[in-house]
Amino acid sequence: MSGLSTSKDGVASRPAVALRGVCGSRAPRTAQDQLVANTRARMTDPACPFCSPPDDRLFHRSPLVLGLWDQFPVSPGHALIIPRRHVASWFEASDEERIELMAVVANARTAIERVHQPDGYNLGVNIGHAGGQTIFHLHVHVIPRYHGDVT
Numbered sequence: 001m002s003g004l005s006t007s008k009d010g011v012a013s014r015p016a017v018a019l020r021g022v023c024g025s026r027a028p029r030t031a032q033d034q035l036v037a038n039t040r041a042r043m044t045d046p047a048c049p050f051c052s053p054p055d056d057r058l059f060h061r062s063p064l065v066l067g068l069w070d071q072f073p074v075s076p077g078h079a080l081i082i083p084r085r086h087v088a089s090w091f092e093a094s095d096e097e098r099i100e101l102m103a104v105v106a107n108a109r110t111a112i113e114r115v116h117q118p119d120g121y122n123l124g125v126n127i128g129h130a131g132g133q134t135i136f137h138l139h140v141h142v143i144p145r146y147h148g149d150v151t
Helices: 015-024 031-043 095-113
Strands: 058-061 065-069 079-083 120-124 140-145
Touching: 058 095, 065 095, 079 095, 095 140
Parallel strands: none
Antiparallel strands: 058 065, 065 079, 079 140, 120 140
């Protein structure tokens, strides 16, 4: 880089200046870049309630996916299906994780119907803050619905 003082071996003697020059030439961050950066920052949050759920909330365990009862259910029997690996959204999950997440929906239904008799179901995934996601660890909602519970 011209304008930087260097040692005999060609290394900049002032690395901070060299880094500033390189970083300053980068294109401005896009909204997608910012979303990815924010998501990665949240992914390292040690307080994620889905990374180590208590055993008494689990109804399903497999190598890729866990099934657990929602701590704040929308209706009786509300279940969540989560990948064991901490990823923030559906789009960051591997193909194998997405396949397993959908396969476990049937297991969730079976577990729900051992105790409850729902009249229908909602399946849902909230992605991103604007999409209603509040815990940035991917989770699929399996929500049993009962006649008269939604107006």
